Amino acid sequence: MTGTAQGAAISFQGVGKAYPKAGGQVTALADVTLSVPTGSITGIIGRSGAGKSTLLRMVNGLERPTEGRVIVAGHDVGAARGGALRAIRRDVGMIFQHFNLLASRTVRGNVALPLEVAGTPRAQIRARVDQLIEQVGLGPLADRYPAELSGGQKQRVGIARALATGPKVLLSDEATSALDPETTQTVLDLLAQINRDLGLTVLLITHEMAVLRDIASHMAVIEAGRIVESGATYDIFARPQHATTRRFLSGVTGATLPAFVAARLQAEPPGDQVIRVTFAGAHATDPMLARLATDLGISANILGGTIEEIGTKPFGNLLISVPHDRGDQARAFLETHGLTTEVLGHVR
Amino acid sequence: MSANLIPILWDATMQTLYMVAISAILGTLGGLPLGVFLACSQRGELLSAPWVNKVLGLVVNATRSVPFIILVVAIIPFTRAVVGTSIGTNAAIVPLTLAAVPFIARLVENAIREVDQGLIEAARAMGATPFQIIRKVLIPEALPGITLGLTLAVVSLIGYSAMVGAVGGQGLGDLGIRYGYQRFMPEVMAAVVVILIVLVQLVQSLGEWIAARVDRRAPRNRGA
Numbered sequence: 264m265t266g267t268a269q270g271a272a273i274s275f276q277g278v279g280k281a282y283p284k285a286g287g288q289v290t291a292l293a294d295v296t297l298s299v300p301t302g303s304i305t306g307i308i309g310r311s312g313a314g315k316s317t318l319l320r321m322v323n324g325l326e327r328p329t330e331g332r333v334i335v336a337g338h339d340v341g342a343a344r345g346g347a348l349r350a351i352r353r354d355v356g357m358i359f360q361h362f363n364l365l366a367s368r369t370v371r372g373n374v375a376l377p378l379e380v381a382g383t384p385r386a387q388i389r390a391r392v393d394q395l396i397e398q399v400g401l402g403p404l405a406d407r408y409p410a411e412l413s414g415g416q417k418q419r420v421g422i423a424r425a426l427a428t429g430p431k432v433l434l435s436d437e438a439t440s441a442l443d444p445e446t447t448q449t450v451l452d453l454l455a456q457i458n459r460d461l462g463l464t465v466l467l468i469t470h471e472m473a474v475l476r477d478i479a480s481h482m483a484v485i486e487a488g489r490i491v492e493s494g495a496t497y498d499i500f501a502r503p504q505h506a507t508t509r510r511f512l513s514g515v516t517g518a519t520l521p522a523f524v525a526a527r528l529q530a531e532p533p534g535d536q537v538i539r540v541t542f543a544g545a546h547a548t549d550p551m552l553a554r555l556a557t558d559l560g561i562s563a564n565i566l567g568g569t570i571e572e573i574g575t576k577p578f579g580n581l582l583i584s585v586p587h588d589r590g591d592q593a594r595a596f597l598e599t600h601g602l603t604t605e606v607l608g609h610v611r
Numbered sequence: 612m613s614a615n616l617i618p619i620l621w622d623a624t625m626q627t628l629y630m631v632a633i634s635a636i637l638g639t640l641g642g643l644p645l646g647v648f649l650a651c652s653q654r655g656e657l658l659s660a661p662w663v664n665k666v667l668g669l670v671v672n673a674t675r676s677v678p679f680i681i682l683v684v685a686i687i688p689f690t691r692a693v694v695g696t697s698i699g700t701n702a703a704i705v706p707l708t709l710a711a712v713p714f715i716a717r718l719v720e721n722a723i724r725e726v727d728q729g730l731i732e733a734a735r736a737m738g739a740t741p742f743q744i745i746r747k748v749l750i751p752e753a754l755p756g757i758t759l760g761l762t763l764a765v766v767s768l769i770g771y772s773a774m775v776g777a778v779g780g781q782g783l784g785d786l787g788i789r790y791g792y793q794r795f796m797p798e799v800m801a802a803v804v805v806i807l808i809v810l811v812q813l814v815q816s817l818g819e820w821i822a823a824r825v826d827r828r829a830p831r832n833r834g835a
Contacts, residue, residue, distance in 0.1 A: 325732060353738040357736040365748060376748075
């Protein structure tokens with residue numbers, strides 16, 4: 264993900280957003296330059312208030328940048344007004360954390376709404392709506408009202424509605440944040456499937472790293488209105504550069520310290536050095552700890568770890584402790600073999 | 612009660628129903644769009660027009676501040692200009708409508724404002740025009756609230772209609788005053804009160820029934 268617009272479905276070019284406020288102004292976004300590759304699932308992660316929602320809503324012109332440009336499929340969204348803006352919006356679907364379905368309309372009526380808005384002939388609406396409802400697996404529930412559906416079913420209606428006008432881009436505003444973990448997984452699977460089948464570009468915002476791990480090919484980390492890190496999801500998981508990214512990662516990669524270790528962790532020696540070792544790509548399956556013992560005679564104590572897949576590539580995370588006087592040696596050895604290490608502290 | 616009072620009561624009831632029905636319909640025709648506009652014209656809303664909103668809000672408040680009986684008398688010249696007379700049931704419809712429009716507008720405004728902002732945002736994201744959002748999202752979603760508001764307005768109009776006897780508006784209230792009070796016929800007064808209670812009950816029940824029919828915000832037992 265670079266600043267160039269080539270092959271980009273969405274491109275943010277030096278985007279800033281400032282709100283007037285008594286005695287000055289509040290900067291919500293500053294100098295955001297980011298390209299969302301066509302056909303990708305790109306995720307933006309940040310804490311609440313970081314500006315991710317503002318950034319997402321600029322893609323369909325619900326918010327306007329006060330600086331820079333937002334280009335979607337060749338159109339400058341920030342400069343579009345009236346009918347031109349509405350035309351762009353029909354090419355950009357959106358799903359929401361709280362679904363935003365009309366309580367007064369059935370599943371069928373909700374999915375039909377964007378087509379009615381676009382002025383599609385009635386007969387065509389009927390056929391298209393039935394097809395969309397099948398596509399998201401809600402066939403038997405077509406005549407139900409939202410109040411009669413579960414959260415996951417409501418979000419499927421939201422997805423069908425967002426796809427109705429055949430958009431090129433789908434925006435997801437924390438679409439799984441109100442769902443339980445199991446339902447989240449099925450909704451994410453559906454999004455991934457739509458991305459594959461329709462070649463639709465998906466831009467999502469979330470505060471959960473697990474969502475990015477599961478479906479995003481590209482990601483960006485936003486902090487206080489600025490992008491602090493962006494790139495391929497796998498690379499960022501393997502080699503996080505920014506402290507904020509690491510903080511998000513620690514919750515998801517199984518790399519949290521066991522409580523009995525965390526309680527005794529100290530910044531300085533004495534004690535064993537606690538090291539986080541990240542295995543990525545080809546190295547993920549190498550027996551590095553065995554070689555640490557045979558080649559250097561250092562026996563590492565395993566405190567915790569996981570191996571999972573990001574995209575289709577294995578990704579491992581291991582917490583070990585080694586005698587502190589051998590720590591630097593052990594880390595140098597692991598790093599020369601392509602692993603990433605990080606000293607977390609010391610335990611006695 | 613003597614049998615010859617029955618037709619008088621019947622006629623008075625019909626006059627009341629006529630005045631209330633026509634002024635409720637006219638009041639809705641005026642109050643619904645006005646209420647929608649009041650709800651949508653605040654700063655930053657769909658049809659942002661803050662100054663127009665403020666002025667209309669003042670006019671609505673001013674109209675609602677005037678006690679109804681004073682409104683009836685104060686607008687007699689206007690009434691005469693509209694219906695050609697200031698006396699009778701048709702003349703009574705003018706002040707009733709004039710009182711109903713701002714009242715209904717406020718009730719509609721409140722109902723529209725109850726609609727989740729998220730729905731407006733979703734509709735905007737679809738590329739809907741402000742008019743489409745009003746017609747396809749705001750009014751349908753606010754319909755249960757609007758229905759209950761209109762019910763309240765009709766009940767109030769039944770009460771107001773009793774006052775238009777002051778300008779020869781006839782109807783139940785007028786009958787109660789002229790027969791029950793001025794001619795010392797308490798049984799007429801009692802009959803008028805009973806009929807009014809029944810009317811209000813019927814209107815309230817009907818309104819609540821319709822509101823429940825159009826309200827889909829909570830799950831409903833299927834096939835029940």
